[in-house]
Amino acid sequence: MKTHLLSAALIALALPALAAGTVDTSSWNQGGGEQDEALHLTPNHENGIEVYEVCSACHQLNGWGLDDGTFPQIAGQHYNVIIKQLADIRALNRDNPTMYPFALPSEIGGSQSIADVAEYISNLPMNPNPGLGAGDDLEHGAQLYKDNCVRCHGENGEGDNEKFYPRIHGQHYNYLVRQYQWIKEGKRRNANPDMVQQIQTFTERDTLAVLDYVSRLKPPAEMVADPDWVNPDFDW
Template structure:
């Protein structure tokens, strides 16, 4: 059986060949180099605090309900690494985070260590839910348009860098959906962005409402 690292590295060739996820050769190489590192989750736990990540994302990785700080606990390590590198390069627009993830501020080994720590964390704390009125509509939309990539239970896919969207704060999910629709995220899958543009605001509210109430996927 191939190791997870082998699968991730092999996935780079197929995933980044998709039009919606096109990356420069330099970006592919940098991501591959981080994935090839041997992470140390215990060291990552200490660095998560030392780098002041826990000040916003909380020590347990549960984030905040305000809408601008996601829950990172249990998130796929490869997803965290890719998103941080996209912020560093400017591909993903996140001004508050950008100075914290520069080459001078955050080494690649530290990034790998922190990602391993966050992936290993249990999904705890209170996840901010939506009003509940859009769950039924959101479930229909998710099954039709989202489950094919994000999984039927919102579990995401480490090998293809697709984030877990289950058990995420309602406000954060809604904000990111709006950013994708409005072209403000920067590194969005183009196929997803085109799809989201067909949604009206009520659809986005419903989708965020549904995803926030999805239970955290069981660890294998």
């Protein structure tokens, strides 16, 4: 087993488009480099398993992360989104200094490995019991989501693979809150600038309510694992 740890949220999946509005893809998703290379490669499933063994130390063998928000659920995330986020971290377009040394090509391989692990993760079944918020302001959260988030993330938080908008349904509430704050404070340099601008007007109540609502959005049943599911690729 590889012993290197991809720590602090490997492919810490962002919310680059939580807010509605016109998206300037040239500013937050310029592409190029390893992102474009990986997107044009045919994934190797067996190598994806090997690379994911490194990731599993933080994201767990099932890809479900931790509900305290330290590590996000990455299972079932869009293939293109995973490639973008990992390529951005490696290119220093997204700051993640704890993860960065372990995400280097010398540790996990080049563009082919990005494609391989992205394919593997995108096909893992999702967590049936993600961490939730308090559940005490959901009507307000639902309205905020309808008014601000649907255009990019969809009615049910399903995102859009082709547009690089991540799935946010089924994500841990505490992780959503942490990433949202980093985007608002400018720590997520690869975030959609439309979102960065729009959420500046959100109050603390708005933030907690909408993210609590998001954490309760349900992925399609066929994408969700049974609560006792164990990843057979690591069932030794």
